[in-house]
Amino acid sequence: MLDVHNLSAAYGQSEVLHNVDFSVAPGEIVAVVGRNGMGKSTLMKSLIGIIPPRSGEVKVDGTDVSTLASHARVARGLAYVPQGRQIFGTMTVRENIETGLVVTGKTLIPHEIFVLFPILKEFEKRRGGNLSGGQQQQLAIARALASDPKILLLDEPTEGIQPSIIKDIARVLRQIRDMTNMCIVVCEQVLSFVLDVADRILVMENGRIVHSAMREGVDEAAIARFLAV
Amino acid sequence: MFMGYSLGEIGSIFAMQAFAGLILFSVFVLMALGLAIIFGQMGVINMAHGEFMILGAYMTFLTSHLFQTYAPQAFAGYFFVAMLVAFVASGAIGLAVEWLLIKRLYKRPLDTLLATWGLSLIMQQAFRSIFGAREVGVQLPDWMMGSLQVTDTIEVQINGLFVMTLTLMITAVVALLLFRSRWGLQVRAVVANRVMADAAGIDTRRIDRLTFGLGCGIAGIAGSAFTMIGSTSPTAGQAYIVDTFLVVVFGGAQSLLGTIASAFTISQSQSTLEFFLTGSMAKVTTLLIVIGLLMLRPQGLFVLKVRK
Numbered sequence: 001m002l003d004v005h006n007l008s009a010a011y012g013q014s015e016v017l018h019n020v021d022f023s024v025a026p027g028e029i030v031a032v033v034g035r036n037g038m039g040k041s042t043l044m045k046s047l048i049g050i051i052p053p054r055s056g057e058v059k060v061d062g063t064d065v066s067t068l069a070s071h072a073r074v075a076r077g078l079a080y081v082p083q084g085r086q087i088f089g090t091m092t093v094r095e096n097i098e099t100g101l102v103v104t105g106k107t108l109i110p111h112e113i114f115v116l117f118p119i120l121k122e123f124e125k126r127r128g129g130n131l132s133g134g135q136q137q138q139l140a141i142a143r144a145l146a147s148d149p150k151i152l153l154l155d156e157p158t159e160g161i162q163p164s165i166i167k168d169i170a171r172v173l174r175q176i177r178d179m180t181n182m183c184i185v186v187c188e189q190v191l192s193f194v195l196d197v198a199d200r201i202l203v204m205e206n207g208r209i210v211h212s213a214m215r216e217g218v219d220e221a222a223i224a225r226f227l228a229v
Numbered sequence: 230m231f232m233g234y235s236l237g238e239i240g241s242i243f244a245m246q247a248f249a250g251l252i253l254f255s256v257f258v259l260m261a262l263g264l265a266i267i268f269g270q271m272g273v274i275n276m277a278h279g280e281f282m283i284l285g286a287y288m289t290f291l292t293s294h295l296f297q298t299y300a301p302q303a304f305a306g307y308f309f310v311a312m313l314v315a316f317v318a319s320g321a322i323g324l325a326v327e328w329l330l331i332k333r334l335y336k337r338p339l340d341t342l343l344a345t346w347g348l349s350l351i352m353q354q355a356f357r358s359i360f361g362a363r364e365v366g367v368q369l370p371d372w373m374m375g376s377l378q379v380t381d382t383i384e385v386q387i388n389g390l391f392v393m394t395l396t397l398m399i400t401a402v403v404a405l406l407l408f409r410s411r412w413g414l415q416v417r418a419v420v421a422n423r424v425m426a427d428a429a430g431i432d433t434r435r436i437d438r439l440t441f442g443l444g445c446g447i448a449g450i451a452g453s454a455f456t457m458i459g460s461t462s463p464t465a466g467q468a469y470i471v472d473t474f475l476v477v478v479f480g481g482a483q484s485l486l487g488t489i490a491s492a493f494t495i496s497q498s499q500s501t502l503e504f505f506l507t508g509s510m511a512k513v514t515t516l517l518i519v520i521g522l523l524m525l526r527p528q529g530l531f532v533l534k535v536r537k
């Protein structure tokens with residue numbers, strides 16, 4: 001479903017992402033873990049097209065999208081939940097979700113979104129900026145889901161969120177996968193969350209994927225060592 | 230400055246000048262509306278905005294001529310057609326300019342300033358070549374002439390009432406578009422966070438083009454209104470661009486209500502003061518008022534409050 005070949009990306013002259021290779025199958029949840037500054041966000045941004053790749057390919061269903069603008073990638077089935085959520089603060093909850101709907105040409109928000117996030121239905125007329133952190137995270141995920149994606153990218157969805165809500169987010173991600181057979185790529189530093197959601201774990205260090213393991217029978221201590229500061 | 234007038238006279242003067250100020254207010258609101266949505270969304274300051282207004286004024290002039298020559302029996306309704314023609318002409322040229330010029334300069338704000346300034350010179354020369362350097366005025370249909378006698382000393386012009394009603398309607402339509410339409414939803418998302426809007430699936434470049442076209446189109450309608458307070462000449466737009474900037478900055482670039490309140494304050498103080506002082510002293514006083522208020526509220530008159 002998602003095939004990344006030899007992907008490199010740079011800020012100006014300094015290359016931050018070096019020849020990254022991985023694939024994700026439909027219905028699979030892959031977690032990319034690594035400490036701060038290892039290149040996780042850069043990977044996500046180059047997948048969605050915020051940073052143009054220096055070289056390499058990003059294939060969705062076999063077609064390369066790496067030269068397309070972000071919105072065109074969204075039209076091909078990618079969706080992005082950024083680090084820090086970046087919801088549109090002055091717009092209502094409903095309007096935030098509708099921005100994701102634009103690319104589909106539909107006018108009605110799919111019922112399933114409110115089933116996954118009932119709180120958003122309750123607060124649909126509030127301004128996004130006035131929600132709590134956890135609610136904003138749900139809103140950012142809902143906005144991404146509204147574009148009816150095949151591939152969902154999430155960048156540190158647990159950042160700054162209380163533990164009880166982190167559990168909810170893990171549950172919702174698995175629920176989405178079970179409902180739609182979507183493939184999900186999530187960047188994380190919180191090991192418990194990763195072990196909770198992922199089918200496969202990739203470790204990123206200094207812009208390279210240095211380790212890969214299936215969730216089943218993973219050596220937790222080894223992954224924890226990669227995350228230790 | 231109030232010497233030599235009785236209290237009653239001063240009251241009437243204020244009322245009538247306030248009313249005269251309302252046409253100016255209309256022109257300001259329409260101009261500022263276009264400038265503000267373009268600036269708010271793209272960060273582009275359209276130095277040629279005054280020329281888009283004048284283009285609308287020339288279109289109004291042309292339409293009135295065509296009606297006089299070919300359909301004098303329908304002359305009473307020409308102004309409605311003229312506004313539509315002005316909107317379409319200015320809007321279409323705006324779309325073309327965005328496509329040919331502006332979209333290549335988005336990452337270079339200073340260059341857009343220069344480029345649109347150059348464009349304003351080109352447009353002025355084009356007006357001069359096509360319509361001549363002389364000022365032209367339009368003739369109003371009979372029903373728009375004359376005034377309503379409100380009291381013995383106060384009378385208001387019908388064309389002023391008409392233009393103001395129209396302006397309020399256009400403003401309402403723009404507000405409706407911004408807050409209820411798909412285009413408006415996308416504009417607000419782009420204004421809030423361009424990169425994220427694109428990553429959420431919004432074709433931001435397409436929205437830019439539409440917004441630029443719409444902003445210029447509204448300037449064209451402002452041009453129709455303008456024909457009632459000034460005579461149209463190739464450079465007449467220049468006088469309005471600075472005032473319009475003032476309106477936008479004073480109102481707070483992102484707020485429709487702020488733009489209206491700001492246009493009202495500026496046009497009213499300008500028009501009322503002009504009666505008692507010279508034109509330039511009126512301008513100085515207006516500027517001082519604006520500067521004073523901006524020092525109290527640097528973010529403009531109206532800003533939305535939400536958690537960061």
Ligand SMILES: Nc1ncnc2c1ncn2[C@@H]1O[C@H](COP(=O)(O)OP(=O)(O)O)[C@@H](O)[C@H]1O
Pocket residue numbers: 011016034035036037038039040041042043
């Ligand atoms: N906008 C930027 N300009 C220059 N360098 C950047 C920028 N953003 C991130 N970097 C650098 O790229 C590297 C990877 O950053 P990032 O992808 O944000 O890591 P992570 O998300 O894993 O914390 C870091 O060394 C960081 O300093």
Ligand SMILES: [Mg+2]
Pocket residue numbers: 037040041042083155156
């Ligand atoms: Mg990051």
